[in-house]
Amino acid sequence: MSKIITVFGATGQQGGSVIRTILQDETLSKEFKIRGVSRDTSKPEAQVLLKQGVELVPADMNSKESLVKAIQGSHSVFLVTTPAWGFAGSDAELVHGKNVADVAKEAGVQHLIFSSLLDVTKESGGRLKHVPHFDQKAHVEQYIRSSGVPATFVLPGYFMNNYTSSGMLRKGDDDAYTLAYPVGKDAQFPLIDIAGDLGKFVAAALKNRSEVLGAQVFAAADYYTPTRILAEYEEVTGRKTRFVQVDIETYKSFMPRSMGEEMLENHLFIESPGYYKGQSLQESHALLEKAGFQTTTWKAYLERNKASL
Numbered sequence: 001m002s003k004i005i006t007v008f009g010a011t012g013q014q015g016g017s018v019i020r021t022i023l024q025d026e027t028l029s030k031e032f033k034i035r036g037v038s039r040d041t042s043k044p045e046a047q048v049l050l051k052q053g054v055e056l057v058p059a060d061m062n063s064k065e066s067l068v069k070a071i072q073g074s075h076s077v078f079l080v081t082t083p084a085w086g087f088a089g090s091d092a093e094l095v096h097g098k099n100v101a102d103v104a105k106e107a108g109v110q111h112l113i114f115s116s117l118l119d120v121t122k123e124s125g126g127r128l129k130h131v132p133h134f135d136q137k138a139h140v141e142q143y144i145r146s147s148g149v150p151a152t153f154v155l156p157g158y159f160m161n162n163y164t165s166s167g168m169l170r171k172g173d174d175d176a177y178t179l180a181y182p183v184g185k186d187a188q189f190p191l192i193d194i195a196g197d198l199g200k201f202v203a204a205a206l207k208n209r210s211e212v213l214g215a216q217v218f219a220a221a222d223y224y225t226p227t228r229i230l231a232e233y234e235e236v237t238g239r240k241t242r243f244v245q246v247d248i249e250t251y252k253s254f255m256p257r258s259m260g261e262e263m264l265e266n267h268l269f270i271e272s273p274g275y276y277k278g279q280s281l282q283e284s285h286a287l288l289e290k291a292g293f294q295t296t297t298w299k300a301y302l303e304r305n306k307a308s309l
């Protein structure tokens, strides 16, 4: 009989990637029956999954009660939490993560794979205290570790679609596309094609469970500097680009007030001590390759999405 994997965020980028990868994988598609979680199983994204044979369970991470039905009987769980942008001081992400961890423990889940990030406050020695969407994930990771639920922590890199879908590259009057950051052109960004590749790292963890219990897996194709990001963008698209290092106040003025400080400190952290504190991606890539997967490079991602850029 197939084992059940419950996938949170099934209608979103990360959970969707996990589901697609399992469905397309010859071994995992036979080994696992997928149960997707959504707060609204009638929404179109959820209905598409239903047609692909995914079981859908309505649940909200705010309610432990609703989580029981979603997690009960599951061998594995993929968990992604999302920040409550615009609600300063909210600890929603932490509460959501703890709720799922508690229910997973009660249900005897054998493998909880959590989409985690580093603790910016701790790793910056208290210099950068305003990046709760990193810190809260690190706190959830700690909570899961101390709960004793067998777990793996997959840390997604900086999304490639931040550049292509979020207006981060702005076209100027001279037709050049400008990337403006509060950090230098040599800062190291570990990039990931989130919808294409996150599922590959999770699938690799599922295929090598005993090897990755308690481990952190860095889900990124490579470290890219802004210089390389723009050079490869020019190469693929033929467009002109420009990098500008802006001062702190100018950078914050680019975004809603509630996000400015957080995004600023997030980027200062990427510059130093580093998104993954400068740790090598080699071990995570070896795990991926052993499972038969390869990462998508920034150039390949751009080639694939060229028509819609």
Ligand SMILES: NC(=O)c1ccc[n+]([C@@H]2O[C@H](COP(=O)([O-])OP(=O)(O)OC[C@H]3O[C@@H](n4cnc5c(N)ncnc54)[C@H](OP(=O)(O)O)[C@@H]3O)[C@@H](O)[C@H]2O)c1
Binding pocket: 008, 009, 010, 011, 012, 013, 014, 015, 037, 038, 039, 040, 059, 060, 061, 062, 080, 081, 082, 083, 096, 117, 133, 156, 157, 158, 159, 162
């Ligand atoms: N942008 C970056 O460069 C970057 C880098 C690393 C990590 N991240 C992190 O990535 C995360 C976003 O991942 P994503 O892009 O996959 O998100 P997404 O596409 O926005 O999807 C979020 C998913 O979470 C579900 N969800 C939200 N609140 C829920 C709740 N209360 N109960 C149950 N399900 C809930 C939604 O499902 P329903 O609406 O169907 O219920 C949806 O499927 C964020 O935490 C962000 O910090 C971002």
